[in-house]
Amino acid sequence: MNKVGIVGIGTTQFKARWIDKTYYELAYDAAKLALEDAGIGKKDVGGVVYGIYNEFFERQFMPDVYIHNYIGMGGKPSVRVATGGATGGAAVFVAWSWIAAGLYDTVMVLGVEKATDNYNYTVGHPTPETLKAILFSGDMTFENPMGLTAAASYALPLIAHINKYGTPTERQMAMVSVKNHKNAMNNPIAQSPKLLTVDDVLNSKMITYPFKFYDNCLYSEGASAIILASEDKAKALTDNPAWISGVGLSLDKAFAGERDDMTIFTSSQYAGRDAYAMAGIKHPRTELDFAELHDAFTGAEILSYEAFNLCGPGGGGALIEDGVVEMTGDLPVSPSGGLIGCGHAVGATGVMQTGEAALQVQGRADKRQVKNARVGLVQSIGGPATAWTAAMIIERIDTVKAKPAAQKKARRPGTRRT
Amino acid sequence: MIQNKEQWLEEASRKIKVPKELIARAFHEELEGNPAIDAPLEVPDIMDITYKYTYGGISRFFRELRDNQQLYGTKCTTCGTVWLPPRINCNECYAPTTWVKLGDTARIVTYTIVYYATSVFYGKTPYVCAFVKVDGADTLIMQNVFLKDVRQAKVGMKLKIQFKENRNGDMGDFWFVPAQEAL
Ligand SMILES: [Zn+2]
Numbered sequence: 001m002n003k004v005g006i007v008g009i010g011t012t013q014f015k016a017r018w019i020d021k022t023y024y025e026l027a028y029d030a031a032k033l034a035l036e037d038a039g040i041g042k043k044d045v046g047g048v049v050y051g052i053y054n055e056f057f058e059r060q061f062m063p064d065v066y067i068h069n070y071i072g073m074g075g076k077p078s079v080r081v082a083t084g085g086a087t088g089g090a091a092v093f094v095a096w097s098w099i100a101a102g103l104y105d106t107v108m109v110l111g112v113e114k115a116t117d118n119y120n121y122t123v124g125h126p127t128p129e130t131l132k133a134i135l136f137s138g139d140m141t142f143e144n145p146m147g148l149t150a151a152a153s154y155a156l157p158l159i160a161h162i163n164k165y166g167t168p169t170e171r172q173m174a175m176v177s178v179k180n181h182k183n184a185m186n187n188p189i190a191q192s193p194k195l196l197t198v199d200d201v202l203n204s205k206m207i208t209y210p211f212k213f214y215d216n217c218l219y220s221e222g223a224s225a226i227i228l229a230s231e232d233k234a235k236a237l238t239d240n241p242a243w244i245s246g247v248g249l250s251l252d253k254a255f256a257g258e259r260d261d262m263t264i265f266t267s268s269q270y271a272g273r274d275a276y277a278m279a280g281i282k283h284p285r286t287e288l289d290f291a292e293l294h295d296a297f298t299g300a301e302i303l304s305y306e307a308f309n310l311c312g313p314g315g316g317g318a319l320i321e322d323g324v325v326e327m328t329g330d331l332p333v334s335p336s337g338g339l340i341g342c343g344h345a346v347g348a349t350g351v352m353q354t355g356e357a358a359l360q361v362q363g364r365a366d367k368r369q370v371k372n373a374r375v376g377l378v379q380s381i382g383g384p385a386t387a388w389t390a391a392m393i394i395e396r397i398d399t400v401k402a403k404p405a406a407q408k409k410a411r412r413p414g415t416r417r418t
Numbered sequence: 419m420i421q422n423k424e425q426w427l428e429e430a431s432r433k434i435k436v437p438k439e440l441i442a443r444a445f446h447e448e449l450e451g452n453p454a455i456d457a458p459l460e461v462p463d464i465m466d467i468t469y470k471y472t473y474g475g476i477s478r479f480f481r482e483l484r485d486n487q488q489l490y491g492t493k494c495t496t497c498g499t500v501w502l503p504p505r506i507n508c509n510e511c512y513a514p515t516t517w518v519k520l521g522d523t524a525r526i527v528t529y530t531i532v533y534y535a536t537s538v539f540y541g542k543t544p545y546v547c548a549f550v551k552v553d554g555a556d557t558l559i560m561q562n563v564f565l566k567d568v569r570q571a572k573v574g575m576k577l578k579i580q581f582k583e584n585r586n587g588d589m590g591d592f593w594f595v596p597a598q599e600a601l
Binding site for chain 1: 437
């Protein structure tokens with residue numbers, strides 16, 4: 001397999017509504033930013049992988065074909081990925097495979113979402129209609145009619161976990177909300193930068209038990225693009241590329257009632273296992289310098305610590321309580337603010353997170369820079385009850401890593417080690 | 419500027435099936451204001467498809483619900499797993515299944531309480547969504563549990579099935595209540 005680098009990153013503002021842009025105008029803005037960042041033109045792009053989640057959001061089936069035209073890529077290879085909330089991450093996975101296979105030298109990943117053109121006229125607000133659009137993703141015969149919501153889909157495994165381990169507590173979940181809103185204050189594209197207290201979160205109104213208002217991410221509109229390149233191309237374009245050294249993708253049983261254990265994010269466990277193996281990571285808790293996790297809801301971030309083996313089963317709550325995942329801790333999680341702080345422009349989210357991880361290892365993350373960030377994990381979750389996960393290890397390989405635990409073996413990205 | 423406001427509202431209302439007053443409220447600025455020629459212009463729309471879809475091989479499940487108030491699962495002819503929701507084949511064995519009658523009792527394996535719902539469930543909150551294990555089935559099915567106070571929901575809570583009076587042959591034909599409340 002060929003090595004795959006990240007050589008260009010461009011993300012628009014994530015915000016509640018881009019009333020002055022259509023989805024293809026937004027996509028264009030991110031594409032332009034990423035091309036400029038890479039120092040290349042559209043003629044240099046070998047193909048484009050689109051991440052766009054929901055037809056009812058965009059008010060358009062096959063929205064990718066019109067974006068491809070709009071950004072001047074007509075005639076080039078292209079495919080759209082739609083894997084629910086994991087759309088952005090899975091789009092990165094597909095683009096990675098095109099370069100790893102040697103098909104193209106340069107591939108653009110372009111994620112975009114217009115989530116709030118939906119509108120509920122009774123309430124005078126988009127959200128209930130946006131939720132309705134999402135719920136067409138629940139099995140239409142057996143699950144959609146039950147009144148499930150995206151939050152409920154995460155709450156079901158979470159309540160099972162709380163029943164088994166007693167954690168995470170509502171206070172631990174609130175601490176994740178405080179952290180991610182606060183991290184977002186260092187991120188100029190973030191939708192919800194806020195200084196909150198744990199009590200602010202605990203006292204906010206109940207949305208879906210046990211998630212209160214501030215435990216939820218908000219719907220965002222935005223676009224994010226990254227340019228992936230083969231090793232030769234990446235080295236020619238920049239002396240400071242980020243490398244995708246491991247990838248993993250898993251789709252667990254979507255009828256969650258068939259699962260053996262409801263308390264584990266199994267898809268994250270499998271995607272993480274594969275990404276770690278490819279990147280040669282044996283002890284993620286010490287080898288990772290940071291992570292950008294899919295905190296669609298606070299409890300999901302905590303269960304993700306466990307799924308990615310950053311702690312044992314039931315130990316996730318302690319990681320936030322002990323400050324490990326804070327910017328001041330030794331494994332900061334979601335320096336960007338994550339979905340809760342930065343926003344969740346679904347198809348764009350996983351692309352944005354991958355770009356954020358690349359900025360971290362390149363030392364370009366400005367105020368949200370994690371010191372000596374060399375290896376980071378990206379997680380993108382989607383589907384009913386977290387059925388999908390795409391995971392990526394993003395790292396910088398110019399020098400020997402600073403952490404002794406990681407020095408046991410020299411690693412080359414793109415080399416599977418078993 | 420919209421030339422004939424009343425006619426525009428009537429056409430919009432017919433198109434998106436929303437009362438005129440609500441459309442007028444949402445488009446107040448466009449109707450009554452004086453937006454610049456290049457200000458973002460929003461328009462009302464709806465995406466609407468009608469169906470006559472088939473339940474295929476599990477049609478009997480819904481007929482048993484509708485006509486006989488009876489919950490059925492399916493049993494794999496090879497591994498014996500009893501599936502609910504039912505399926506006519508097993509995804510482990512790739513073997514066919516046969517229909518089996520299930521009990522009318524169940525318990526909550528996990529649940530959540532929805533306080534903020536989609537447009538479809540507007541006005542019906544709060545309600546409980548749960549994965550329940552029906553006696554006789556090996557897998558869990560998602561269903562609503564109706565409680566006098568939603569906060570009584572608990573993992574392990576014993577339930578009894580209840581059927582709707584006028585059944586349509588869909589998942590809304592039944593739900594669960596706490597076992598001690600059902601008589
Ligand atoms: Zn079987």
